[in-house]
Amino acid sequence: MNNNTEKPIMMVCIASGQTMQNLLPALYLNPVKLSVICSENVKSTSSFEYLKRVIANITPNINVEKVNLSEESPNWEQVQTFANPCFKHFKDKYNEFRLILNITGGTKIMSASMLSSWQALGLEAFYCHTGKTVTLEWLNQHKSTEQSFKQQSPLLNIEHYLNAHGYELIDKNWKNNHRAKVKQALKNKEITHKLSNYAAKNSNEKNYFGKINTAAERKLNKNISPKEQQKPISGALKNDLLPLYQFLTKQQLLSYKEINNNGKTFVEHQFKDEATAKFLNGFWVEDYLTNILQELEQENIIAPECWASGIKIKIEGSKDEYAQNELDVAILSRNRLLIIECKSSHLENQDPINKLLMLKEKGGGLFGEAWILSAKNPKQEFVSRANVFKIKVFSMQAFTDIKQTLKAWVLGEKIQNSEETDQPLNAMQLALQKLQKQ
Template identity: 25%
Template structure:
């Protein structure tokens, strides 16, 4: 059987802020082209560079066609007709999903004149819709991995992908912390502060008030039993930097990652990682606590154990705004964000999260995170 890719080895793409609609069909084995021709406005030059890098890495030859004025219909049609003339006799398929409306209209008009089939990528249904109506819609079979998806939006991984596997002792402690959400809240706040203070030396001395804090004492015993730290008189000594990081809220990242791992099969999750450091054009690192790819979309989870309702603390509103902005900037419009927090949010903060389309799993709901992940990721009926 002849595949669509064999029939149309060249894809014509309209570059826009959203990389996914161009990446998904280009990397889909069913219609993956040998070459991609990118129509690029001046404003989208940086997006085109990022897209080309991923395509070339995947073995696809690329050509960039500049568009000096993407708002001039006659000029757009003239450039596209030049492409059609230069590539007369070549089998081309037009991906009409990207670009602005004028670019799409001009490209479709030239495609009709040149006899090129055109298709649209429906990111809501993960389907390719052929516009000539002679072929049925086809499901996208390629599910992007984190590295390719992020590179398509101009971001690279500063370090390797981390997939944490806590030992048995840490796992037992982790389950205890999640089950006892609420009763440990104040002690967790104290431990966050102590582990932060020990960042350089892995050692920290308890204050007189902390030595008398019964809840903190009980929590420290749990962490000592799990060999995360040792108590030497009034001093805490963390076993390793990884152990200190685990005590400093890293345990909730482990819980989220494990929960994602447990539902990977049910949700057809393609790739997942924790503690990602991604770099953009500025070179400024962006931290993502947990990220995974499902339904050809990026899902990002921000994990918090710190207080967000005291003077001097990072406020919940700031966390929500930052997460929403990172979702848009790092992963595009289709990216979804979740805040997993040990402490419940106020009603006003919950309303803000809803307005920003941020899912919130807080307090006792962490104990049923797997169920909440399924509700969040599965497409709405």
């Protein structure tokens, strides 16, 4: 690594499907000019556009330009044919600059071939590692040295990260709206913590909140008559449910009555209003998690700009409503994104897994992670499928420890308490299992 830091920097990088390995070094080294080499590959071109826009949003000091490599998957000779004259031009034109090549992007052939051409001119190059810290491995013909950057404050916020991966936030006022949601969740803190305690205490029950969920869904269903909306739920209240119902009655959120009809017991539910029905049907899990994250923010474990709840996003530039999504909770730490889906029902189908898989792979980037926090114990098949796609599932028994679990993730420590199969099923086993049931 050259110790001459007085010269302005001109950086060259290679666009690829991953934007962070080009974005982070640019933000740390702050070059005057960033030249991005793009092949004809669609991912490469998209990555350049994402990179250019997010840098413009963060700092106006970096001039970003595109350099076209007119091949989609160039071989060694094609890269050399492009790189030799291009890099010599850079050296001649920017001889007053400190020229640096970032070889992290592109294919292995592109990176190696460009490194060969670059080093032949006696110029500096590095490879970017993004672990707990961002480390630049400076390369030369004899040995490599490492330079790590410790962040005093986050380089990126949630919006920057999502922009860098091709998403835009639908709500441009998301920061203020997020803070409003935090205040609302704080009002419900006693209730949500009590509900989480009931969930953890009764974690052996398959569907502890089942009656309330069913009654709330009927209340909210506009496609049925008012009489059907108020239809009692079959089955008497078990003893372990009475404290929950008594607590909700005391909080004036719910009134209930057991009735007998032809020797069968039913339970009538009367919610305070539709908002309360939504809250008890699962929104409380998101509020509970929001309160936990607010506590971690107050303890300086997580920065205010590095988490948000209930943010709506869409694929950049798309007008298709199916390209829109909502993130229940998103957390940014160690330059990687964690997306959490909060559930209290509807774990019978694979929709939560499919949604998170898509968001994790596109919006999360190379190191993106996804969790499901569920107030209902999922079936083993659901957990197995989630494990296949490296999605962690935290069910009722994990509620009391979720704060420590989140803290561990933010700090890069080992995660425990998630639902895992002893031997996760692979995709083929899941397909065969499904066929056997048909």
